Amino acid sequence: MKQDSSGSHEAEAGALLPPELYMLPALEAAPRLLGQHLVRRTEDGEIRCRIVETESYGGAEDKGSHAYGGRRTARTEAMFSSGGAVYIYLIYGMYHCLNVVTAAEDEPHAVLIRAVEPLTAHDAELMARYRGTAVRKPHALSGGPGKLCRALRIDKSLNLSRFDRKEGAMWIEQGEPAGSLPIVQAPRINIPYAEEYADLPWRFYLKSNPYVSIMDPQARPFCPG
Structure with missing residues (x-):
């Protein structure tokens, strides 16, 4: 971490996220992950993306969570890891979803990464190649959990790896401070089974960003508690 001439702190290029962020409850970590850089190492080189949309799944009490009621299965085991673990699951038998596990070990919190924005034209080109389909609008490239996983070649082989280490195939680096972003x-999205938890405003995204999966006309400015 370095200090610029104005006295504010600026993350060094390529620096990993501070470990404390991964120890936060999912509801606190989800907005703070916006603006950070997801890095995926592939056989064609590294792809860097900015995280622009997240959802919080906050522990055993959240009826929208796979771990609601403390449910611990082969599928959900990753959620009980210490913060910084990768949790990947399959929906509809065909789409992978990427999650950042947060909080302490045995406290099942996770943040779903719903959308990312490629940092450069080269990143976008490589992601479009991996998607294997014509991409006419930004959100069609990586706006939605399944789309971004295809664009980054993410599957269950990466489950239980770590975001807080660079020796693996994927990690998260510091990008822009969330406090400076229009969140x-x-x-x-799509959790009617969560009953009273279904309508809680636990999805966070960058206002007007073209890579966001779904814009909500009723979205309200995020105000940290």
């Missing part, structure tokens, strides 16, 4: 919040 809004809205209810999570």
Whole structure:
């Protein structure tokens, strides 16, 4: 961490996220992950993306969470890891979803990464190649959990790896401080089964960012508690 001439702190290029962020409850970590850089190492080189949309799944009490009620199965085991672990699961038998595990070991918190924005034209080109389909709009490239996993070649082989180490195939580096970004919040997507938890504003995204999966006209500015 270095200090610029104005006295504010600026992350060094390529620096990993501070470990404390991964120890936060998912609801606190989800907005703070916006603006950070997800890095995926592939056989064609590294791809760097900015995280622009997240959802919080906050522990055993959250009826939208796979670990609701403390449910611990082969599928959810990654959620009980210490913060910084990778949790990947399959939906509809065909789409992978990428999550950042947060909080302490045995406290099942996770943040779903719903959308990312490539940092350079080269990153976008490589992601479009991996998607294997024509991409006419930004959100069609990596706006949605399944799309971004295809664009970054993410599958269950990466489950239980770590975001807080650079020796693996994927990690998260410091990008822009969340406090400087136009963050809004809205209810999570497609979880009607979560009952009273379904309408809680636990989805966070960068306002007007073209890579966001779904814009909510009722979204409200995020105000940290």
